[in-house]
Amino acid sequence: MSAVTKPFPEARASTYDVEAIRAEFPILSRSVHGKPLVYLDNANTTQKPRAVIDAIRRYYEEENANIHRGTHWLSEKATEAYEGGREKVARFLGAASPKEIVFTRGTTEAINLVAAGFARDLLHAGDEVLITGLEHHSNIVPWQLACEKTGARLVVVPITDDGEVPADEFESRLTPRTKLAAVSHVSNALGTVNPVKTFVALAHARGVPVLVDGAQAAPHIPLDVVELGCDFYAISGHKMYGPTGIGALYGTREWLEKLPPYQGGGDMISSVTFEKTTYNALPWKFEAGTANISGGIGLGVAADWLSGVGLTAVAEHEHDLLVYGTKLLSAISGLTIVGRAKEKAALISFTLENVHPHDIGTILDREGIAIRTGHHCAQPVMDRFGLPATARASFGLYNTRAEVDALAAAIGKVREVFG
C-alpha cells in the first residue's frame, strides 16, 4: 500500500450549491405523511448520496468475492476495492498510512476495541481513565467495563451551564494515575465542539494518550489526526453519508502495535498452530472474520465524496443554518435552547415549556419533519441539565434555510395543539 498523499481531492465548486447536493440524495425527494421530507436527524444518521449507493450496488453486481485469500480475479478486485476504501479513509482523516486505519462496525466498536485492549494489558487497579461530562454512552460504558475489570477509576471532567468542557478543568484532572483520556470531538447531545487539540497537548505533556470520539465531527469539520496529535480517532460511516455497520479506528502505529488483538479468528492471523498463533500485521491484526467489504468500499466512497464537496464549505453552510436556526427558534416563546457553547456544530437541542419532547417529535413527524427526541444516548448530559429529554434538530450538508423555516412553523403547530 502506498503512503497517503495530501491534499484532499479538489473541491468541486467555489460556491456552495445546496440544490445540486440535494439532487444527489435520492431519499430527499420523498414525502412523509403527505409532506416533503425535512430530514433534521443527521446527528443520528445521515442520508446516503447516489455515489455511495451505486458503489455498494456495483460491488455486489460486479466484484463480490472474499478478500485477502482468493487466488482468483474477483477476489483480487474485491481486495483492491476494500483496501482502496481504507486508503480513502486514511486520506480523509489525514493519517500517515492506511495501516493506521482499522475498519470496525462503527465508533462504538472502535472505542470498545481500544478499551478492551487497555483492560487486558494496560490498566491496573488504581489507574484512572479520564472522560468528559459530554460523552455519548459509547464513550462511557466501554470504559466503565474496563474499569470494572481492572479496578481502575473513571474520572469525569464536568461541563459548564453552556455545555462546554473548560480546558483547565480537563487539565486539573490529569494525574500521574491517568492512563488514557477519551473525549468527544463534537457532542451529539449539545453540539459543543471540544478543544481537542488543546486537550491532546495537555494530556501529552503528562504522557497520557488521547482517544477522540469523532462520530459527530467527521461529517462537519475538516479533519487531520496528525495535526490534532491524538493517539486514536474513531468514526462511524453512517454519520458521514456512508453505510451503517462500518466505521474506522485511527490509531498511531505505535499504539496499534502495543494493543493486543480485539477478536480472534480468520484474517487476523499470520499463522496458527494449536500451540501458538502469530498475529497478522497492522491493521489486519484487529480485523477478525470476513469483513464488511461493501461497507469498507462504501465508507471510502463517502469519505471521498465528502472531501469532494469540501468540508470547509460544508462547515460554513451548516454554520449558517445553525445561526439562522438559533435566531428563529430563540424567538419562539417558551422555547429553551440547551447547549450554548461558543464553538458549536449545527445542532439545536431544545425544550418547549409544558410540552414533552416526545410530543414535539410526533407532531413534527406529521409535518414530514424528522428530529430526534429523548436522551440522545447521553443520559449524564440530560441529568446535568436536570432534563429527562430534549428535542434535537441536527443539520446536514443538504439542509436549507427553508427547512429551518419549516421546523419553526411546525413548532408553532405544537403550540397550537398544546395551547
Add this chain to the structure above:
Amino acid sequence: MTDLRDLYQEVILDHNKSPHNFREMPDATRLALGNNPLCGDKLKLYVRIEGDRIADVAFQGSGCAISKASASLMTDAIKGKSLAEAETLYGKFHELLTGPPDVKADGAGLGKLAVFSGVREFPVRVKCATLAWHTLESALKNSHDVAKTE
C-alpha cells in the same frame, strides 16, 4: 391535523395539564417505578390495597402528554375497583391501543379511557400509553423492579 387531534384529544390534553391523583401517598401499601428510557419518562406509582380492592392510587413523575394523561386516567378508572376488575380493564385497554389502525376502536367498557383510541395510529406511542399500566402490574405483583416499556 385531524389525526393529531385523534391522538391529542382534549381530555388527554386536560389530564396532561392537570393530572388527577398526582401526589405522594404516605400510606401506600404498594409502590412501583416505571421507566421508559427511550423517551425519558419516569413514573412513581403508589397503591393502597384493602382486601382485594384498590382503595387508593396516585402517581408522580414526568413524561409525555400521552403517558401522563394515561397515568391520570388510569388512576381515576381503577380507584375502588377489585384487582380482577383492574386486570380486565388493562386487557381491554391494551386491545384498544394495539388493534389494527384501519379498524375504528369501539372502546366499549372503557369509559373515559376510550380517548386513547387514536394511539393505535401511532404505534411508537403505544408504550407511552401503557407505561402506567405496566407500572401498576409491577406494583400489584409487589415486585421492586422498575417497570420498563421499550
